[in-house]
Amino acid sequence: DGGITQSPKYLFRKEGQNVTLSCEQNLNHDAMYWYRQDPGQGLRLIYYSQIVNDFQKGDIAEGYSVSREKKESFPLTVTSAQKNPTAFYLCASSMGTPDGYTFGSGTRLTVV
Amino acid sequence: RKEVEQDPGPFNVPEGATVAFNCTYSNSASQSFFWYRQDCRKEPKLLMSVYSSGNEDGRFTAQLNRASQYISLLIRDSKLSDSATYLCVVNGPGRRALTFGSGTRLQVQP
Numbered sequence: 001d002g003g004i005t006q007s008p009k010y011l012f013r014k015e016g017q018n019v020t021l022s023c024e025q026n027l028n029h030d031a032m033y034w035y036r037q038d039p040g041q042g043l044r045l046i047y048y049s050q051i052v053n054d055f056q057k058g059d060i061a062e063g064y065s066v067s068r069e070k071k072e073s074f075p076l077t078v079t080s081a082q083k084n085p086t087a088f089y090l091c092a093s094s095m096g097t098p099d100g101y102t103f104g105s106g107t108r109l110t111v112v
Numbered sequence: 113r114k115e116v117e118q119d120p121g122p123f124n125v126p127e128g129a130t131v132a133f134n135c136t137y138s139n140s141a142s143q144s145f146f147w148y149r150q151d152c153r154k155e156p157k158l159l160m161s162v163y164s165s166g167n168e169d170g171r172f173t174a175q176l177n178r179a180s181q182y183i184s185l186l187i188r189d190s191k192l193s194d195s196a197t198y199l200c201v202v203n204g205p206g207r208r209a210l211t212f213g214s215g216t217r218l219q220v221q222p
Binding site for chain 1: 116120146153154155156157158161199208209210211212213214215
């Protein structure tokens with residue numbers, strides 16, 4: 001079955017550490033996205049990529065980095081520069097035109 | 113002003129009731145509109161796209177009013193399983209990613 005997989009499901013990070021969240025899709029979608037969701041709030045766009053080896057900053061890119069070396073993969077690194085990283089991180093993919101997304105099941109990151 | 117605004121609720125309704133949510137968007141040139149459903153601590157899932165002429169999917173009806181820049185979702189004969197947060201989602205010109213509202217929480221009670 002085609003889908004989008006995020007790992008890990010839960011992640012705990014010490015202050016000052018970088019962590020990388022994995023996102024893999026086998027839907028043959030061109031576009032991939034990272035969003036962050038805080039409790040009681042909507043999704044906010046971090047980064048997105050329309051094609052391999054290209055990506056653009058979203059609304060809240062500071063403290064995050066991404067890469068898109070393969071069509072299937074779009075990992076997100078949360079760096080120590082991100083001051084408040086505790087949140088629910090969602091990866092999504094689409095065919096490229098802004099159509100409905102397919103979401104992964106998310107990663108809950110907690111800073112301890 | 114937020115790009116997409118929704119009443120956070122919660123809307124508490126009895127089973128079998130009809131409930132409607134509205135959402136307003138700020139960019140008059142927005143082109144695509146959707147409703148997503150999100151269960152507690154889960155990822156959002158596409159409920160339905162919203163078309164200019166309005167569209168229906170079973171108990172769910174979506175309407176778009178471009179002149180007033182709002183989108184609505186009507187749920188008829190509410191079920192307990194409809195309890196969730198409903199996210200209004202918009203895509204505007206020159207923006208290659210969807211913009212999500214903060215969501216409206218619905219609680220259907222027995």
